Amino acid sequence: MALLELEGVDVFHGDLQAVYGLSLCADEGETVAIIGANGAGKSTLLRAIMGLSPARNGRVVFGGEDITRLRCNVVARRGIALVPEGRRLFASLSVEENLLLGAAHARPGPWTLEAVFDLFPAIRTFRHRRAAEISGGQQQMVAIGRALLTNPRLLLCDEISLGLAPSVINDIYASFARIRESRVAILLVEQDIVRARSASRRLYCLLKGKVTLEGAADAIDLHAIRHAYFGDSGS
Ligand SMILES: Nc1ncnc2c1ncn2[C@@H]1O[C@H](COP(=O)(O)OP(=O)(O)OP(=O)(O)O)[C@@H](O)[C@H]1O
């Protein structure tokens, strides 16, 4: 049985439908990438899983339980954590205070403050600095660390590399191997096709709220991905 399974999920923002009949799955400890252009529905999909923009139709099943209509704090307790687009740190709180927000209602598990600092040594040094005073890459590490401190079974990452220097992005992606070792599954929203493919085992491409391609990341060629990403007019 898959850890996460979506079946025919429709998500709306008011009257506007952003996700259409979407089905996908992720196994325990698996990294799955979701790629797609601006407005394809990637963040909406993650928000639907997290219970922030609940699906109007279809089902979200996690660990065998239907979580489609659960509120986000209950979804978090079940073991799903979101690293949101734009990080959403509290700028005036310290690095450590931001991290501890994740630990407040944490499930039992291996991720402690020390484990996060071991994963990202760069932020240990700045643990008492305000989040506003550290670099964008370090802020992203704090956002990932905060999510890990809830001890999730599934980590949802929304465009974690946006606006960061390639060397910092490499460091962050290198940390994924350690995260996977703790059996955490990762759903990775990423606009960089090459990076998404190399970081994941399976991949889904979204176009205008629908899945246009899915498969094993190492079996899909870049031409097919580009076609699915941009649609007919872009290839
Ligand atoms: N809060 C909202 N209210 C109304 N429409 C929204 C809202 N959030 C997203 N949308 C619309 O839903 C569609 C999907 O948006 P979404 O943010 O999920 O796309 P995305 O793939 O994450 O894009 P990006 O790469 O720019 O982050 C778009 O048409 C967007 O304009």
Ligand SMILES: [Mg+2]
């Ligand atoms: Mg988005």
